[in-house]
Amino acid sequence: MLELGRLDDLPQDYRDALxxxxxxxxxxxxxxxxxxxxxxxxxxxxxxxxxxxxPLLLQAGELTPIEKAExxxxxxxxxxxxxxxxxxSPAIYLGMQLLxxxxxxxxxxxxxxxxxxxxxxxxxxxxxxxxxxxMSRGDLILTPTGLWHEHGHDGNDPVIWLDVLDxxxxxxxxxxxxxxxxxxxQLPGRGDRAYARGGVVPTPVFARSEKRYPMLRYPWLDxxxxxxxxxxDRPDLDCVQVSYVNPETGDDAENILGFYALMLRPGQxxxxxxxxxxxxxxxxxxxxxxxxxxxxxxLLGADICCVPGYTPITVRNTSATxxxxxxxxxxxPLHKKLGVYxxxxx
Ligand code: GTQ
Numbered sequence: 001m002l003e004l005g006r007l008d009d010l011p012q013d014y015r016d017a018l019x020x021x022x023x024x025x026x027x028x029x030x031x032x033x034x035x036x037x038x039x040x041x042x043x044x045x046x047x048x049x050x051x052x053x054x055p056l057l058l059q060a061g062e063l064t065p066i067e068k069a070e071x072x073x074x075x076x077x078x079x080x081x082x083x084x085x086x087x088x089s090p091a092i093y094l095g096m097q098l099l100x101x102x103x104x105x106x107x108x109x110x111x112x113x114x115x116x117x118x119x120x121x122x123x124x125x126x127x128x129x130x131x132x133x134x135m136s137r138g139d140l141i142l143t144p145t146g147l148w149h150e151h152g153h154d155g156n157d158p159v160i161w162l163d164v165l166d167x168x169x170x171x172x173x174x175x176x177x178x179x180x181x182x183x184x185x186q187l188p189g190r191g192d193r194a195y196a197r198g199g200v201v202p203t204p205v206f207a208r209s210e211k212r213y214p215m216l217r218y219p220w221l222d223x224x225x226x227x228x229x230x231x232x233d234r235p236d237l238d239c240v241q242v243s244y245v246n247p248e249t250g251d252d253a254e255n256i257l258g259f260y261a262l263m264l265r266p267g268q269x270x271x272x273x274x275x276x277x278x279x280x281x282x283x284x285x286x287x288x289x290x291x292x293x294x295x296x297x298x299l300l301g302a303d304i305c306c307v308p309g310y311t312p313i314t315v316r317n318t319s320a321t322x323x324x325x326x327x328x329x330x331x332x333p334l335h336k337k338l339g340v341y342x343x344x345x346x
Contacts, residue, residue: 004030043089043278043308044080045292050119050302057098057160066103073097073163076304088306089278091169091256091331098160099124099153107150110178112170113254114143117162117282117327118220119302123155128216130187135159138220138284140244140327144213144254148181162282162304164329166256191215195247196222214248220284224325227263231323238270241328252333260328264288264317274312276342277331281305281315286324289316299326312346 007015007028018024032040057074066072073095077083081090088094097116099105101123116126117140124135129147133139143149153159170176194202195215201208223242231240244259245252252258258277261284264270281290283299290297290305291314297305298318307313309331317324335341 004028038310041278041308041310042080043078043087043306045295045297045305045307045311046076046078046080046088047297047299047305048076048094048303049300050304051300053096054160057096058158061098061100061158066100066105070108071095071097071105071163072099076306078306080308085168087168088280089168089308089331090172091166091334092278092280092306092329093163093165093167094280094304094306095163095165096160097151097163098158099151100158101153101156103153105151107148107181107184108178109146109148109181111145111175112165112167113145113256114149114163114165115254115257115259115329116141116143117164119160119162121155121157121159123157124151124153124159124161126151127184127186129213130184131190131216132186133190133192133217135161136220138224138325138327140218140220140223140259142213142216142218142253147213148184150184162302164257164259164280166254166334169256169334190217192217192219192222198226198247201247209248211248213253214246215253218244218253223261224285227261227325228323231263231265238268239272240265254333255337256331256334258330258332260330262315262326262328264315264324264326266322267317267320269314269316271346272313272315273346274310274344275330275332276309276340277335278309279307279313279331280329281307282327282329284325284327286322287318288324288326289318290314291316310342310344312344 004027075086076094078088081087118135126133126141128143128149133141226242240263282304288299292311
């Protein structure tokens with residue numbers, strides 16, 4: 001490829017004259033910002049073992065009272081982006097949050113979208129826009145942009161969940177801020193009950209819900225049951241996967257990040273093509289490996305890993321007798337809206 005001119009090919013007085021006028025020559029940086037064929041990615045394939053996170057998070061529970069934290073979270077930071085930047089990928093933030101019995105994380109709302117994937121413990125709840133959402137292992141709870149949310153805990157044991165936010169993107173856009181509020185009043189109605197049966201939606205007085213986010217809690221038992229019946233009915237199907245969607249529109253549940261649950265049959269190996277968005281995997285049940293070129297992660301318990309975009313991925317169930325269930329988050333809705341979504345066939 002043709003070698004382009006470098007910055008130090010230019011006389012210093014010329015460079016100084018440009019800088020003084022806030023000007024920069026493109027050609028020394030052209031290949032860096034538009035590399036050939038494949039983007040440069042800072043995101044590194046990274047694995048976080050839940051067995052390493054859990055004791056440190058419980059220790060945070062002793063070191064920092066909830067009043068001093070508001071949200072007691074350890075951020076899963078990708079070293080490729082610099083730990084201080086708190087990114088798993090360009091658009092994905094991951095945090096593991098601890099709430100102890102009796103604690104309350106006060107009501108606020110913010111521009112980034114969030115979801116919670118409940119990892120362990122019973123008795124906690126998140127109230128979103130007046131709807132109290134109980135939290136059990138594997139449940140997905142949305143707290144979309146602009147909606148009030150607070151977390152409380154009436155149970156007896158620590159509760160831990162995984163926060164997935166589009167914070168890095170919204171921050172990069174200089175659009176990230178929050179507003180604190182007071183304790184919410186609980187309103188009647190629960191989206192997870194109203195939309196519990198696929199194919200029928202509430203239609204009071206012949207008008208459908210106009211809520212942008214009609215369903216806020218997606219119980220794991222329902223997603224799991226959907227996967228099991230899909231696997232049973234479609235033995236021909238390799239990718240036994242469901243997407244978390246808005247039941248009124250069928251669109252992705254949130255605007256920027258996509259959320260999915262994947263079931264691997266006993267002993268199954270599933271190759272996934274390279275796609276432009278970065279992807280995060282979290283083990284809900286069973287054990288799996290996630291392989292990318294030159295690296296393989298063992299996911300046990302509630303482990304998490306992230307993989308940069310444009311990378312072929314192979315997921316494998318490590319059990320020959322039991323299914324494995326994975327929660328997946330990716331940047332696909334964002335890439336599709338921007339028109340840069342790609343799937344590369346091998
Ligand atoms: O629970 O509202 O991990 O506002 C980061 C920011 C959790 C939350 C995070 C937040 C929250």
